Amino acid sequence: MSYVKSLVIVGGGTAGWMTAASLAQHFRGTNLSISLIESPEIDTVGVGEATTPTIRNFYKSLGMNDEQVLTATNGTCKLGIKFDGWLNESSSFIHPFGSFGQDLKNVNFIHYWLKAKSLGSQTKFDEYSLGCMLAHNNKFSQPIPNPQSSLAVFDWALHLDAKLFANHLKEYAIERDVKHHSDTIEHVGLKKDSGYIDSLTLASGKTITADFFIDCSGFRSVLIGKALGVPYIDWSELLLCDSAYFAPSASTKPTPPYTQVTARTAGWQWRIPLQHRTGNGYVYSSKFIDDETAKTELLANLEDVMDEPKFIRFTPGRREKSWYKNCVAIGLSSGFLEPLESTSIALIETAIERVKQLFPTNGFDPYIIDEYNEVSALEYERVRDFIILHYKLNQRKDSEFWSKCRAMDIPDTLDKKINLYKHRGYFLRYRWEMFHPASWQAIYSGFNLYPKSYDLSVDSLPNDYLTTSLNAMKESVTNFVTNAKDHDDFLRTYKRDKT
Numbered sequence: 001m002s003y004v005k006s007l008v009i010v011g012g013g014t015a016g017w018m019t020a021a022s023l024a025q026h027f028r029g030t031n032l033s034i035s036l037i038e039s040p041e042i043d044t045v046g047v048g049e050a051t052t053p054t055i056r057n058f059y060k061s062l063g064m065n066d067e068q069v070l071t072a073t074n075g076t077c078k079l080g081i082k083f084d085g086w087l088n089e090s091s092s093f094i095h096p097f098g099s100f101g102q103d104l105k106n107v108n109f110i111h112y113w114l115k116a117k118s119l120g121s122q123t124k125f126d127e128y129s130l131g132c133m134l135a136h137n138n139k140f141s142q143p144i145p146n147p148q149s150s151l152a153v154f155d156w157a158l159h160l161d162a163k164l165f166a167n168h169l170k171e172y173a174i175e176r177d178v179k180h181h182s183d184t185i186e187h188v189g190l191k192k193d194s195g196y197i198d199s200l201t202l203a204s205g206k207t208i209t210a211d212f213f214i215d216c217s218g219f220r221s222v223l224i225g226k227a228l229g230v231p232y233i234d235w236s237e238l239l240l241c242d243s244a245y246f247a248p249s250a251s252t253k254p255t256p257p258y259t260q261v262t263a264r265t266a267g268w269q270w271r272i273p274l275q276h277r278t279g280n281g282y283v284y285s286s287k288f289i290d291d292e293t294a295k296t297e298l299l300a301n302l303e304d305v306m307d308e309p310k311f312i313r314f315t316p317g318r319r320e321k322s323w324y325k326n327c328v329a330i331g332l333s334s335g336f337l338e339p340l341e342s343t344s345i346a347l348i349e350t351a352i353e354r355v356k357q358l359f360p361t362n363g364f365d366p367y368i369i370d371e372y373n374e375v376s377a378l379e380y381e382r383v384r385d386f387i388i389l390h391y392k393l394n395q396r397k398d399s400e401f402w403s404k405c406r407a408m409d410i411p412d413t414l415d416k417k418i419n420l421y422k423h424r425g426y427f428l429r430y431r432w433e434m435f436h437p438a439s440w441q442a443i444y445s446g447f448n449l450y451p452k453s454y455d456l457s458v459d460s461l462p463n464d465y466l467t468t469s470l471n472a473m474k475e476s477v478t479n480f481v482t483n484a485k486d487h488d489d490f491l492r493t494y495k496r497d498k499t
């Protein structure tokens with residue numbers, strides 16, 4: 001018999017309904033009662049439309065397949081992120097969900113590529129990445145299951161309509177007995193002795209009690225922030241962007257199989273292609289551009305805008321503790337890092353998994369709470385470092401914002417990583433990192449940062465053998481891309497039946 005018999009989720013945005021659907025599925029057939037309260041007056045953020053490949057594992061664990069989710073969310077396929085203008089005004093590179101070339105003798109492919117370059121090879125690094133080359137050519141294919149060669153390793157995520165995704169999960173959760181309350185919390189009652197959350201008083205006059213609460217109330221952070229007073233750690237000294245304007249525009253063809261992020265005067269602009277529209281937004285630092293000018297800059301870079309831009313101000317950072325007393329925060333209430341690498345939904349997924357694994361079946365033991373908080377903090381810090389990397393390596397000369405980003409102090413954890421890579425081509429991997437070495441490599445090479453020299457062992461390969469092997473790799477990538485479908489052709493088979 002579990003200590004926790006009732007659980008209340010506060011918030012019906014992406015975080016709330018993902019949590020409700022996943023916990024309803026996981027605890028189906030037990031006595032745990034799950035309820036979700038969402039306010040009919042307070043809207044969800046409604047952005048959050050680019051994901052990472054782990055989203056596919058998330059919905060597969062609920063029994064949904066790619067076709068169902070692409071159809072339900074008017075989604076498109078995402079092979080990676082295209083960074084335009086980040087290194088300098090004319091640069092462009094892709095961060096794919098996949099690897100580059102083939103490693104040999106436990107030595108990273110970058111070392112073989114560097115040696116080939118020293119011998120006169122002109123082949124660009126990304127020509128050895130299937131994910132990059134499919135994306136560059138607007139092609140899409142499902143990856144080969146269990147490929148023989150790492151050259152064939154790539155993965156994909158989705159661009160999806162956030163509201164449609166939340167609705168899809170809502171239906172799923174309600175079918176699995178999640179009790180839904182459309183109501184606004186007006187008061188949070190705490191137990192006198194322990195300070196634990198006891199009850200929620202709703203605008204309708206109802207009172208809801210539970211043993212365990214999950215705060216998915218977004219930036220308002222109704223439970224963990226407001227009621228329990230857990231402080232927020234502010235990272236705005238490390239990540240300067242604190243605002244966004246966003247607006248949908250008409251969809252255009254061909255549909256790119258990637259998210260596009262373009263550097264602008266004081267930040268960057270996203271472009272997320274869906275089947276029925278394109279999501280756009282300008283994430284910027286209000287210290288370097290005023291809101292009105294930022295809005296004008298966004299609109300100047302859009303065509304066929306479908307709605308007035310919406311505005312949001314945010315503080316990059318994380319909650320000091322994501323689990324406090326009998327409350328766990330998931331989603332924006334637990335922290336926020338700008339959406340450059342589409343990590344917020346991925347962080348929701350890992351938080352849900354952790355809640356399942358550390359579920360307080362035997363009560364609120366400090367060991368499980370500490371473990372939860374330690375992992376959450378590290379996950380956020382690792383993602384933060386990866387995002388800072390994109391700013392630190394820029395060489396743009398056009399604005400104060402970019403000069404400041406280049407000159408900024410960075411966390412020691414990141415500094416150590418960059419130096420080990422620069423000096424020895426070594427990929428330092430910390431615990432709880434979301435991004436694999438291949439992702440770090442994609443950003444380093446996109447910013448023209450390469451190790452000082454290649455690994456000595458590479459010299460043991462005869463030069464002809466190296467050249468022939470690299471040519472064969474490139475040819476294999478080219479052949480795969482030639483035979484793949486156009487992204488739009490692929491999507492046509494998934495189109496929602498509107499008749």
Ligand SMILES: Cc1cc2nc3c(=O)[nH]c(=O)nc-3n(C[C@H](O)[C@H](O)[C@H](O)COP(=O)(O)OP(=O)(O)OC[C@H]3O[C@@H](n4cnc5c(N)ncnc54)[C@H](O)[C@@H]3O)c2cc1C
Pocket residue numbers: 010011012013014015016037038039040041042043044045046047048049050051162183184185186216217218219220222244246281312314330331332333339342343344345346
């Ligand atoms: C500009 C921007 C772009 C983003 N882009 C991406 C992206 O591309 N990829 C990605 O992964 N993530 C992205 N994100 C993050 C993503 O939007 C969020 O992680 C995701 O939407 C989850 O939000 P949420 O559910 O935590 O909060 P919200 O969507 O804000 O939902 C909060 C819920 O709480 C309810 N609520 C609040 N107060 C009360 C109350 N008193 N009583 C009852 N209910 C209440 C509201 O009604 C609502 O249902 C982006 C975020 C921003 C700001």
